[in-house]
Amino acid sequence: MNVRIRLSAMMFLQYLMFAVWFVPLAAYLTNREVEGWMKAMIISSMPLGCLISPIICMIADRHFAGQKVLMVLNVACAVLFFIGAQVSAPGLLFFVLLIAMFCYMPTWNLTNAIAMTNSPSEKFPQIRVFGSIGWVASGVFSLAAIKWFGAKVFDGTALPLYCGAATAVVAALLNLTLPNTPPPAKGRPASIVDALGLRSLGLLKDLNFAAFMILSMLVMIPFTMYFSLGSDFFQSKGYELITARMNWGQFAEMFLMLLVPISLARLGVKWTVAIGLAGLVLRYVAFYAGGICDLPTLYYGAILMHGVIFGFFFVGGQVYVDKKAPSEIRAQAQGLIGLMIYGIGWLTGNFFNVKLIDMYTTLNDSGEKVYDWDTIWIVTTVISAVLLAAFLFLFRDDVAQGRLAVGAGRNPDSGLMAAAAVARESDENQ
Numbered sequence: 001m002n003v004r005i006r007l008s009a010m011m012f013l014q015y016l017m018f019a020v021w022f023v024p025l026a027a028y029l030t031n032r033e034v035e036g037w038m039k040a041m042i043i044s045s046m047p048l049g050c051l052i053s054p055i056i057c058m059i060a061d062r063h064f065a066g067q068k069v070l071m072v073l074n075v076a077c078a079v080l081f082f083i084g085a086q087v088s089a090p091g092l093l094f095f096v097l098l099i100a101m102f103c104y105m106p107t108w109n110l111t112n113a114i115a116m117t118n119s120p121s122e123k124f125p126q127i128r129v130f131g132s133i134g135w136v137a138s139g140v141f142s143l144a145a146i147k148w149f150g151a152k153v154f155d156g157t158a159l160p161l162y163c164g165a166a167t168a169v170v171a172a173l174l175n176l177t178l179p180n181t182p183p184p185a186k187g188r189p190a191s192i193v194d195a196l197g198l199r200s201l202g203l204l205k206d207l208n209f210a211a212f213m214i215l216s217m218l219v220m221i222p223f224t225m226y227f228s229l230g231s232d233f234f235q236s237k238g239y240e241l242i243t244a245r246m247n248w249g250q251f252a253e254m255f256l257m258l259l260v261p262i263s264l265a266r267l268g269v270k271w272t273v274a275i276g277l278a279g280l281v282l283r284y285v286a287f288y289a290g291g292i293c294d295l296p297t298l299y300y301g302a303i304l305m306h307g308v309i310f311g312f313f314f315v316g317g318q319v320y321v322d323k324k325a326p327s328e329i330r331a332q333a334q335g336l337i338g339l340m341i342y343g344i345g346w347l348t349g350n351f352f353n354v355k356l357i358d359m360y361t362t363l364n365d366s367g368e369k370v371y372d373w374d375t376i377w378i379v380t381t382v383i384s385a386v387l388l389a390a391f392l393f394l395f396r397d398d399v400a401q402g403r404l405a406v407g408a409g410r411n412p413d414s415g416l417m418a419a420a421a422v423a424r425e426s427d428e429n430q
Contacts, residue, residue, distance in 0.1 A: 004123065006177055007115045008130040010070075013174060014111050016134035017074075017167035018104060019250075020141055021081065021160035022046065023243045027231035031156045034090045040354040042094045043228045047346035049101025054335055055192055056102065057109040062188060066117070066181035070110045071172050076103040078168035085161035118179045129254065136251045139244030141167075154243065156235055200325060200333040209324055211394040213340055215387060216317055220345030222280060222384040223309070225353045225376075226302070228346075232357065233287075236371050237296075249306025256307035260315050269320040270397035276313025277388040279305045284384055288377035314341075323399045356380075 029039050060069045080100035087093045115127045142154045145163050154160065193199060204210040234242045263272040283305040290298035318334065325333035356379060360372035
């Protein structure tokens with residue numbers, strides 16, 4: 001029980017340290033007058049970190065104990081977040097956060113590996129759920145930070161980065177107490193091709209699978225408008241405590257995910273994923289209607305829709321890939337979809353949406369920025385609806401529902417699989 005408590009605390013702190021600064025990052029950059037290409041680069045530090053993460057984990061898992069690597073990476077994150085909070089030049093901030101994400105993103109792999117090595121596999125979901133709780137807690141943490149530091153505003157300032165640094169220090173100290181986790185693949189040959197899942201490219205010969213992968217990558221374009229840049233919208237509308245507000249979506253996610261295995265078993269992949277895509281459309285309809293009808297309460301509906309989107313689309317897709325790929329390249333297939341979604345797709349979405357916002361932003365007579373959010377939400381809604389229609393038309397459910405039910409049951413915490421999609425490639429392959 002003592003080990004489980006430490007492993008749960010490890011997950012809690014690891015996701016708290018990221019969410020507390022990443023959620024309000026776009027608003028912070030706007031306040032620093034960082035716009036355009038550079039803004040897109042800075043908020044893309046996370047997906048860029050995803051691209052290199054499998055390679056770093058592949059090397060670490062063959063030479064060093066997991067808890068020691070995790071501690072070193074967290075110490076590095078603490079230093080880099082602290083430096084980032086004091087940096088004023090956008091180019092230097094990008095460089096600092098990029099190096100920080102090179103250090104942070106592998107920790108999703110490592111925490112999963114440490115937890116699964118030192119606890120029964122059936123207990124892993126109960127440990128991993130504390131990662132999502134940590135993400136939700138970042139909102140509460142932001143409220144506490146305002147009181148501790150005596151600041152009137154938290155989001156849109158450098159305080160979140162300081163809080164991330166402090167959390168990373170606590171996490172590193174906790175890592176010293178974790179059970180020893182020897183490198184599971186010590187002595188095995190290292191292959192970047194395997195780490196990135198590139199041997200699974202042969203699966204793209206199946207047109208149905210190829211359509212699924214391409215559409216999943218394109219879905220990141222509308223998805224990142226909210227996930228990466230949502231704080232910009234709420235700040236422009238005069239909202240405070242943005243981190244706390246937006247984390248309601250992760251709170252809803254913890255409960256809505258319980259429906260995903262049921263949906264996979266009864267409806268199959270196609271309709272499970274379609275529900276997630278429909279949730280994406282409804283999110284942006286809610287944002288648009290909230291502005292046109294002057295009903296801000298609809299914004300909260302859009303926030304709560306995160307659980308539907310993240311669970312039904314992302315998790316449903318991960319289960320499909322898991323069942324579609326042959327067992328010998330199953331882990332690599334997960335690495336491939338992680339690379340396409342969290343790497344290429346996320347990067348594309350960030351740059352596209354920063355440009356879209358810039359196109360519909362003007363200056364008033366006082367020199368203040370005026371955002372045409374109604375038009376922005378129309379564009380994002382149309383893109384989401386087109387992708388939903390394309391998915392329904394192009395994709396066929398070619399995996400038996402019985403197999404999906406088994407897969408969903410194998411990991412009852414399926415709602416949390418998506419958050420560690422890239423990590424799974426390392427966990428299962430090494």
